[in-house]
Amino acid sequence: MADTLKLSEVEHVKQASAYLRGTLAQSLRNPISGALFPDDTHLIKFHGSYQQTDRDLDSERKRQKLEPLYSFMIRVRVPGGAASAQQWQRIDELADTYANGTIKLTTRQAFQFHGVLKRDLKSTIRGFNEALLDSIAGCGDVNRNVMCNPNPHESAVHGQVFAVATAISAHLTPRSTAYWELWLNGEQQPSPLPEKALSDNGQPTTDNSNEVEPIYGKTYLPRKFKIALALPPYNDTDIFANDIGLIAIEENGELLGFNVAAGGGLGMTFGMPETYPRLADLLGFVPADKAVDVCEKVVIIQRDWGNRENRKLSRLKYTLDRVGLPAFVAELEQRLGYKLAPARPYRFESSSDAFGWSGDAKGLSHLTLFIEGGRVRDTEAVTLKSALREIAGFHTGDFRLTGNQNLILANIEPRHRARIQAVLEAHNAWPATARQTALRRNSLACVALNTCSQAFAEAERYLPQLLDKLDTAIRAHGLENDGILLRMTGCPNGCARPYLGEIGLVGKAPGRYNLYLGASYAGERLNKLYREMLDEAGILRELTPLLADYARQRQPRERFGDFVLRQGYVQATTHGLDFHN
Template sequence: MSTDTPKLHANEALKEESNFLRGTIQQELAESTDQFNKGNLQLLKFHGTYQQDDRDARATAKKTGGGKEYSMMVRCRIPGGRITSDQLLAQLDLCDELGNATLKITTRQTLQLHCIKKQDLHAAIQRINHVQLSTLAACGDVNRNIMCCPAKRTGSVHAELEKLTDDLTVALAPQTPAYHELWVADPETGEKTLEGGGPAVEPLYGPRYLPRKFKVGIALPEDNCIDIYTQDLGFLAVVRDHKIIGYNVLVGGGMGTTPSAKKTFPALAKRMAFAKPDQAIEVAKAVLKVQRDYGNREDRKVARMKYLIANWGIEKFRRAVEEYFGQPLADCTEDEVTGFDDHMGWQEQGDGKWSYGLNIENGRLYDNENHQLKAALRAICNEFKTELRMTGHQSIIVTDIEERDKDKLISLIQQHHTPTTEQTSTVRRWSIACVALPTCGLAITESERRLPTIIDKLEQPLAKLGLDKERFTLRMTGCPNGCARPYNADLALVGKAKDKYTLFVGGGWLGNRLAYVYKDLVADDVVVDELIAIFAAFKANREPDESLGDFCARVGRDDLETLAAAAPRP
């Protein structure tokens, strides 16, 4: 055997020998154990579920000699975040009956259930399929949930964006019948649901699937609400005379990084080529095939497509895509990202009806003595029976509201002690956080549970500085994997060590610039002071109409630290 033969990562053999993602999942589902074996845990990701344990409970159990409390996170695939009222009601029922009574809106416009016990996993996924949703390819080394602008608008442009989202979802989906066999098929009734199964081969992916996860997003230049530059593959619509004439194709975005491995880094996508509407599907397949055949299968830390592009350069990558596509592609047009609309509050749809974007802090739907978010959404779904749409900022849009019903919708929200978007501060509205502790096994620090209290302490100082209406993105993650897209935000806190964060600044709400490390290992108890000092420096030294991210990028790390030390605090 040649010494040049690459040593593949263990996951590659696991995938290849899994009989197209079957493994021994069926057998383990029938066993009374509370957890799955390591091999099946990897395969289950392709089916949309991760095994986790409650790390709060773990710490308590350790003191008494107990073990971990295992459960499953179940994630849906919801293209473009579009969901019916009945589907959301079914998810709320599931979180109450089988989960931990909360539901999480993710940063990829979908929903996650937490704390599903192993013995309830089959029932949970089957029930999701019964309401015409799916969990297939919500995780794993395949194309994940496709993001698209969630705004509901009349006219051809948004309709075309949504159609491309749906067509790509089908074109890039795994074809293995294993999902249908394991979770959907009813041997007694033969009831047909969403995932109908297919041939026992993967014509697009092959038996090893992709080297790593793959993410796709579709956006408009004036509305980059899905953070297109963070996607492996992005389609930026090129519009002329209210019609999409094609897409600027962007490739190679990705947020995840491992600080201990200097070979890893966050990256923004690069402009590659222009594709006509009738070319978009095949171009997407060609990009995916290049990653499939040339992506790194030895080291998963550098297996995302951004590393292949970094090694090859964009021109070589484009030539490979054109070879798989079968013909040369045109160059990108001059169209570029110019705006970002979070679609919160009231917005006209263009058909005489309205949509209302309700800010959901960190995407967590729950009921307690102070807020009844789930109850509010239940009331809205039962009253209006309309379509809802999740946003890339973990919030939700209620569509198709008649003018006469606007006050009724707001009343339902207020009756359940839920703050309206208009009652939400700007800093809170433009913030997002990953799940982190206690359920994410990768989390180093708090994120979702910590960010609200940080914002509580920022709101008054921002108001005193006259910056309470200033729009900037504030993102927080419990580890460097970047699930809340921290590395292109105006400000970000990334968990680095116990109760310590790396503070990033200098990205921006447009999402087209990477932030830089301002300070590392910032202790949790001084995070707020550090942020207030940055705001004070910004207030005292900004140029006219300059954004926070632009200011930080302009002055640079050293000068920002000097200006922050000198600026008077509010």
């Protein structure tokens, strides 16, 4: 570990937190402010929440000598993206009762609430825990929600892969009982607590003197950690953008194991070329029963080797580039006690979602719905939230969140298919959205303004307006059915994976964006900076002729990202270290 005198502020906060407790209990009871004490704003992330303000109102409230309008985002984990109809109903209810009435589906297959006041935090968290969901490790310097291909019809081994994803999630969940003490009055959570955390009567104890975190240690990881699993030919979880990516290898309907990739991550900081997005490197192959062990050992190496002095350089990608891939693999194999086998052949074709109806051998149906910006709400045109609430009242299958902010109504019984279709049609939620351009259906946007403190520019609120204008060019050139990956974020941190967009727009100032081009449709190549500081007119000016050129000169089945490389608009990014060149 780094010299304690050089540790970042957050490391000191974690060190003194008594396993994530800090003074959160006192902060929550403090009636003077809608905010937490400063140190607790770091610790609450481990409990799945961020303190935010409504930046639209900051200036006016300051003029009135009021504190900012503080509220909280809560991120609810959904390992592998699979939620029951009953869980959807509870999330819907809590969104109306305590949040802003909407549900955000994230790019990591999680639910997000926005606009929860401090006084309502405990009721909200208790509410979804009663539905066997939780927010522990939804944020913070730990492994976060484990992603997995969500559609059960895609492969006969989907269930086996999903089971591995949930096993990894459970194994890497922090063992501290602080979450249950603070939010659930010390009541036993649905999953068993480690024995050392229980008192003689089987209940969690508030005495943490003997508490340990066997994987994370007292100061947890240097920074957030992300894991995703994918089933070729679908890379709809963008596994190379994760600290660990597991590529399922199947043979004759059986899961053999996983190709293991490590070192992905997309965040960077403007003006710091030593920060960069990076895709994970393939390390080798492991049998399915070794996947949890491999993930644990990679996490522990990052715990021990990661940079704790500078949080901007603390992700696993920087650790791997600092020590070198051979040294990292050697350390991993030494800790595992065995060598990784060579990676097995595989092929990815797409990182997008396949919309519409599909079926499986069991006679069940699955419907993938486009959710613009991942925001489930009712508008004058589409009453989507009401439609899904009605469906949850009778649907016996799952609500599956995709890594592209969309939703799959999965495992639909034959007797319910026509009824679900009728409900969606009545609310204008499907198939009306199927008539939208493929560009729109393949778009992602982060929350950005008005609540994200990191955002320089709009994303989710603005992208639909920009797409209205881009759709004009798309339709004029006959590209309405051609999938092009477009991702927009309000800052360079990469939450909507903009550097894996064939078109990436990253906010740099209010109303201004950097334009990136040239990622691969299958999520296996980063894009490259094409133009800087474009306003809307500049974006349209640059993209309109590019789209026209693509329509005229593309080769058969050539994707847009490959086309702009072949035509020389940008040079290919071969590695994260090459991103800024």
